Amino acid sequence: MSIRSAKFRRILIPAVILLPLLGILGIICLNAEREPLSPKEILAKKDWKPEELRDCLSRSMQLKTDRAQNREVMKHLRVEIARLPQDDQEKIRIEALKDAMAKSLEQLRILPEQERINVITKMKSQAIKNYERITRLSKAEKDKIKERHSSSEAKAVANEMNKIFTAQMSPEERNDFWPIVEVWLKTMREI
DSSP states (O other): OHHHHHHHHHHHHHHHHHHHHHHHHHHHHHHSOOOOOOHHHHHHOOOOOHHHHHHHHHHHHSSSSOHHHHHHHHHHHHHHHHTSOHHHHHHHHHHHHHHHHHHHHHHHHHSOHHHHHHHHHHHHHHHHHHHHHHHTSOHHHHHHHHHHHTSHHHHHHHHHHHHIIIIISOHHHHHHHHHHHHHHHHHHHHO
């Protein structure tokens, strides 16, 4: 009986130690945040969950993305989102935009002052180019844009932008962004 109990102990003691450790490792693996997909992985992925689409779309809209690769990724994500029901598509786009705006603001806040000024200057320059492009459009093209801007999705995005501008930005940040907002408002009046 003692030989048998000695063998049993040799098996039981490691099992008692290893099973809880394996359980803890399993829980950690299931709950750990995965690294975001690279652009190459995004383009190769075919089976998407709505949360994955939202997260990838949000990341691709943020300030620190490679524009050349970004176009291809955005096109791929639009195709994948279009496969979902209309309500899910709208929800994903709105949530992705909200997340991208919040994270972009966080990124701006941690930039050194000169880099932040450069980013804001580029944003204003882009807003001016957009305004100039809009002024050259025909009435029919402007009407199409106006129709898109009157959708519930566009209104939700504008509402979220307003919330961020008024509630999350400091007075200094609002001053920095005011010239961009003025150009945006001027563009909206042009439509």
